[in-house]
Amino acid sequence: MAAVPMFALAPALPEIVLAAAALLLVLIGALRGERAAGLIEALTLVAILAAGFFVVTQGGERVETFGGSFVVDGFARFAKVLTLVGSAAALLMSGDYLRRAGINRFEYPILILLATTGMMMMISANDLIALYLGLELQSLSLYVVAAIDRDNARSSEAGLKYFVLGALSSGMLLYGASLIYGFTGTVSFTGIAQALQGEGHTGAIFGLVFIAAGLAFKISAVPFHMWTPDVYEGAPTPVAAFFAAAPKMAAMALLVRVFITAFPGIVDQWRQIIVFVAIASMALGAFAAIGQRNIKRLMAYSSIGHMGYALVGLAAGTAEGVQSVLVYMAIYLVMTLGTFAFILSMRREEGPVEGIYDLAGLARTQPYAAYGLTILFFSLAGIPPLAGFLAKWYVFAAAVEAQLYSLAVIGVLASVVGAYYYIRIVKIMHFDEPAGAAFTPMAAGQKVIFALASIIIVVLMLPGAPGPLNSAALAAARSLF
Amino acid sequence: MTVAAAFFYLFSCVCVASAFMVIASRNPVHSVLFLILAFVNAAGLFILMGAEFLAMILVVVYVGAVAVLFLFVVMMLDVDFAELRQGFLQYLPVGALIGVIFLIELVLVVGSMAIDPELVKTPVAAIPPVSEMTNTAALGQVLYTRYLYFFQASGLVLLVAMIGAIVLTLRHKPGVKRQDVAQQVARTRDTAIEVRKVPFREGV
Numbered sequence: 213m214a215a216v217p218m219f220a221l222a223p224a225l226p227e228i229v230l231a232a233a234a235l236l237l238v239l240i241g242a243l244r245g246e247r248a249a250g251l252i253e254a255l256t257l258v259a260i261l262a263a264g265f266f267v268v269t270q271g272g273e274r275v276e277t278f279g280g281s282f283v284v285d286g287f288a289r290f291a292k293v294l295t296l297v298g299s300a301a302a303l304l305m306s307g308d309y310l311r312r313a314g315i316n317r318f319e320y321p322i323l324i325l326l327a328t329t330g331m332m333m334m335i336s337a338n339d340l341i342a343l344y345l346g347l348e349l350q351s352l353s354l355y356v357v358a359a360i361d362r363d364n365a366r367s368s369e370a371g372l373k374y375f376v377l378g379a380l381s382s383g384m385l386l387y388g389a390s391l392i393y394g395f396t397g398t399v400s401f402t403g404i405a406q407a408l409q410g411e412g413h414t415g416a417i418f419g420l421v422f423i424a425a426g427l428a429f430k431i432s433a434v435p436f437h438m439w440t441p442d443v444y445e446g447a448p449t450p451v452a453a454f455f456a457a458a459p460k461m462a463a464m465a466l467l468v469r470v471f472i473t474a475f476p477g478i479v480d481q482w483r484q485i486i487v488f489v490a491i492a493s494m495a496l497g498a499f500a501a502i503g504q505r506n507i508k509r510l511m512a513y514s515s516i517g518h519m520g521y522a523l524v525g526l527a528a529g530t531a532e533g534v535q536s537v538l539v540y541m542a543i544y545l546v547m548t549l550g551t552f553a554f555i556l557s558m559r560r561e562e563g564p565v566e567g568i569y570d571l572a573g574l575a576r577t578q579p580y581a582a583y584g585l586t587i588l589f590f591s592l593a594g595i596p597p598l599a600g601f602l603a604k605w606y607v608f609a610a611a612v613e614a615q616l617y618s619l620a621v622i623g624v625l626a627s628v629v630g631a632y633y634y635i636r637i638v639k640i641m642h643f644d645e646p647a648g649a650a651f652t653p654m655a656a657g658q659k660v661i662f663a664l665a666s667i668i669i670v671v672l673m674l675p676g677a678p679g680p681l682n683s684a685a686l687a688a689a690r691s692l693f
Numbered sequence: 694m695t696v697a698a699a700f701f702y703l704f705s706c707v708c709v710a711s712a713f714m715v716i717a718s719r720n721p722v723h724s725v726l727f728l729i730l731a732f733v734n735a736a737g738l739f740i741l742m743g744a745e746f747l748a749m750i751l752v753v754v755y756v757g758a759v760a761v762l763f764l765f766v767v768m769m770l771d772v773d774f775a776e777l778r779q780g781f782l783q784y785l786p787v788g789a790l791i792g793v794i795f796l797i798e799l800v801l802v803v804g805s806m807a808i809d810p811e812l813v814k815t816p817v818a819a820i821p822p823v824s825e826m827t828n829t830a831a832l833g834q835v836l837y838t839r840y841l842y843f844f845q846a847s848g849l850v851l852l853v854a855m856i857g858a859i860v861l862t863l864r865h866k867p868g869v870k871r872q873d874v875a876q877q878v879a880r881t882r883d884t885a886i887e888v889r890k891v892p893f894r895e896g897v
Contacts, residue, residue, distance in 0.1 A: 224842075231849060238856065278842035319860045326853050333846060345846040352850060356857035371861075 223275045223284040226263040226292065227336070230329040233259035234322055241318040249318040253307055256321035257300055260328065264296045274691060276338060280400055283338035287534075290688035291335045291465035294542055298458030299328040301549045301661050306450025308655030309556050309564070313448060315361045323360075324454065327353035331462030335469070340389040340399040343466065347385070347430065350459060351378050357454070358447040370446030377439045378429070385426025391419030401474035408477040417481050423470065424485050430463035431519045432512075434492035441504075444512035449564065452508050453552035456515050461541050464519070468526055468534055472692045479529050486527040487619055493520025494626035501633045506566050507555055510633065511548070514592060517630055518544050524623050525607040528614035534689035536606035539681060543591075543603040543672070550588045550665020554581060557654040557662075568637060573646030581654070582641045584666035591669045593634035594627045599672035606682075701741055708734035721767045729760045746828040 221228065237252050237259075244251075267289055274285040303324055310316040330349030337343040355378060359371020393399050395415035396407035408416055429436040444452040471482050497517020504510040522544065525536035558565050575582040591600035604627060611620040654662065671677050711730040718724050732755045739748035826834075836844055 231845075234849075235852075238852070279839050281842055317860065319856055323853070323856065323860070326849065326856075329849065341843050342846070345843055345850065349846060349850050349853060352853045352857065356853070356860055359861055362861050 220277045223270070223277045224282055224336070225270075226266040227329055227332045229263045229266060230259060230325060230332065233262075234325045234329065237318075237322050237325065241322065246318060249316050249320075250307075252318045253303065253316075253321045256325050257303060259325060260296050260300045260303070263328075263332070264293060264300075267292045267296065272687075278342075280402070281339045281342040282333075282336050284336055286688040286691035287465070287469065287538075288336045290538055290684060291461060291541075292332055294545055295328065295331045295335065295458045295461045295465075298461055298545050298549065299324060299331075299454070301553075302450065302454035302457055304657040305549075305553045305556055305655075305661045306453065307657060309450050310448070312559075313361065313564075315448060317360065320357060320360055323353045323357050327357070327454075328458065331458060334462050334466045337466065337469070338401050338473075340393065340401075343470065344382075344386065344389060347463075347466070348382065350462065351382065351430070354378075354455065354459060357451050358443055360451065361448045364448075366446040367448060370443045373446075374439055374443045381426045381429035381436065384422045384429075388419040388422025388424075388426060391422065392416055395419065401470065404474045405476055408475060410477070413478060417478060420475060420478070420482055421485065424467075424482065424489075427463060427467045427470070428489055431460055431467065432516055433489045433519045433523060434496045434516060435489075437493070437496065437516045440516055441509045441512040444508045444515075445506055445566075449508065449552070449556050449566075452511070453549070453556060456511060456548045456552060457545050460515065460519065461545060464522055464537065464541055468537055469692065471526065472529070472534060483527055483529060486523050487616065490520045490523035490527055490619065491622050493517060493523065494623055494630075495520075498626040498629035501630070504633070505568055507558075507568050507571075507637075508566055510568065510637075511551065511555070514630075514634075515548065517626070518548075518592075521604055521607055521623060521627070524616075524619055525610050527616055527619060528610040530610065530614055531686070531689045531693050532613060533607075533610040534692060535682070535685045536603075536610040538685040538688055539606050539678075540603040542681060542685070543599045543669075546665050546668050547588055547592050547600060550662050550669070551585070551592070553658045553662035553665065554585050554588075554654075557581075557651060557658045559652050560649055561652065568640060569644075569647055571637060571641050571647075572644035574641040577646055577650035581651075581662070584662055585641065586638050587666050587669055589634045589638050593631040595631070597673045599669045599678075602672065602678055697741060701738070704734045704737040704741070708738065722764065725760060725764045725767055728763070729756050732756045732760060744828055746832060 233255070237255055240255075241248050241252055270284060270289060272286055272289075274283065276283045303321060306320075307316065310320065327350050330346050330351075330353060333342065333346030334350060335346075337346050355371055355375040358374050359368050361367035389399070392404060395413065396404045398404060398407065404416075425436060429439075432440040444455065447455070471486070475482055493516050497513050497515075497520055501510050501513035501517070504513060518540075522537050522540045525533045525540060527533070528536075555566070558570060571585075574585070587598065591598040594600045594604045604623070608620040608623055611617075611623070672681075708731050711727040711734065714727040715724045715731065718727060732751055736748040736751040736756075739745070739751065
């Protein structure tokens with residue numbers, strides 16, 4: 213057995229850059245202490261940008277390395293770029309909030325960096341061990357950042373709750389993985405796909421169910437969503453913003469890769485699971501958010517619902533379906549980052565506020581912010597000309613093409629219900645009397661992300677604008693089949 | 694073979710007995726010590742099976758780290774275990790009943806289970822027999838080559854665990870005297886001692 217030659221490491225260059233940067237920054241932090249927090253934050257952004265550069269410049273063809281456990285293809289590159297964008301944006305807009313809350317510790321950007329490394333490894337995972345290790349690297353970092361405001365009981369509670377439930381879901385995932393290994397004799401996705409050709413694979417289907425449960429937890433799909441509202445509400449807002457974006461993207465990409473590349477032979481079996489999870493998530497996301505008064509909880513239910521819509525595309529099980537999932541996740545990422553950039557800036561003189569009614573009369577006190585937020589909420593609701601509508605249109609079209617008519621109909625109905633609570637916020641902003649003083653001015657990073665997100669959503673309305681996104685997503689989706 | 698069989702029965706009897714004593718002994722410190730005894734005997738069983746690497750890991754990790762940690766926790770915490778134990782015996786019949794039901798179920802399942810030989814594929818890399826290569830050597834051959842990626846990724850996971858533990862628990866209390874090596878080395882005769890002129894016959 214030969215040692216791994218240098219050029220075999222080339223496909224993993226972005227991950228190596230991220231991991232090496234994390235190690236270096238830990239060293240800087242340990243030597244310079246809390247004074248280095250600003251420097252480390254800046255260097256983390258540089259490392260993420262560098263990794264993004266290497267991802268973009270990688271060739272388009274499918275490359276495997278590390279004995280086939282790590283794969284880079286068009287799908288991985290597309291998902292990695294989105295993940296890196298999510299991490300970088302979350303980091304960029306969180307600095308100001310963390311400084312004001314007094315929790316701008318130098319470990320925060322490092323943990324985000326390590327979580328991002330884990331997400332990249334998840335996206336490129338091509339066997340069950342790589343899948344598990346990437347997932348754990350990501351999850352462990354997330355458990356810690358959820359509790360980073362350790363003197364706050366709610367933040368600690370959020371971290372502990374997420375940790376206990378996350379450990380349980382990891383256990384289920386491992387159990388499923390061991391069943392699949394036992395019944396197929398291999399951990400490699402391609403090997404599993406070969407072993408599962410033909411009829412009757414009851415044992416492997418058992419394993420598949422457990423793996424689906426473990427992964428559904430990570431994307432907070434119903435019935436494994438219980439942690440989401442509590443963690444979003446309890447964790448510091450920048451952490452919630454991060455949770456809503458990059459990890460969702462990575463876990464969704466992993467789910468798609470596992471189901472499409474490892475279990476193409478038992479599509480009918482896993483489609484039932486995905487259809488159920490999608491319907492339950494869409495319905496819960498639509499109905500449970502109605503009664504929420506806290507905007508972070510509302511966004512948590514909103515993200516549960518959006519995961520349901522994205523899964524509709526996966527249920528189709530076709531290249532068009534995967535394309536629609538990727539487009540959906542890209543647009544979801546933009547909308548959710550923009551919304552959270554604004555939520556992070558919701559702060560009066562006495563401190564941050566999180567209530568929905570604190571937004572009352574925003575159109576009079578801060579008209580630009582109100583219009584930007586209106587665009588984002590209309591888009592989240594899926595009102596026709598906006599990007600959110602396009603995203604929903606593609607997933608439902610993919611479902612209809614795969615003859616999942618009832619799934620598409622239920623999805624449309626759920627999005628009508630969901631539109632109620634998004635539009636109610638728009639109504640509160642524009643037609644209610646101002647509830648208190650204006651918010652303090654937004655920090656620069658938040659302003660940039662918020663403005664960019666609103667502009668992207670508007671630009672995607674132009675005819676022909678979604679074309680490049682669609683074709684890139686289609687090319688990425690094709691690389692899986 | 695008879696020597697091996699004798700050792701097998703020795704290790705397994707001591708292992709089961711000490712495992713029972715873990716839950717039966719009155720003193721929690723004794724419980725942990727019995728736990729360590731159980732681990733060591735399980736390690737002996739592993740050696741009998743030719744799995745010397747697992748045996749050493751069991752001793753190093755479980756006895757060396759985990760059990761000693763338990764011991765510290767048990768000795769440090771002021772928990773009245775006698776009180777926790779109140780009513781322990783009154784649940785014994787229910788517990789025993791559930792245990793027996795589980796045992797019967799397990800026997801039924803294992804007894805009637807048959808895995809389709811077609812379903813279970815042969816592993817990609819067969820395990821070499823013990824006579825050709827020891828476990829440790831076999832692991833060493835693949836750990837840094839075929840499984841290099843997993844090895845490094847596990848390292849990162851452990852790094853996150855370490856950073857997390859420090860982030861969430863380390864507190865710098867003001868007013869605690871710490872050792873500062875640079876300051877200690879920089880001490881000179883002038884800063885260390887003070888020479889005083891003491892007037893004759895008057896004391897300090």
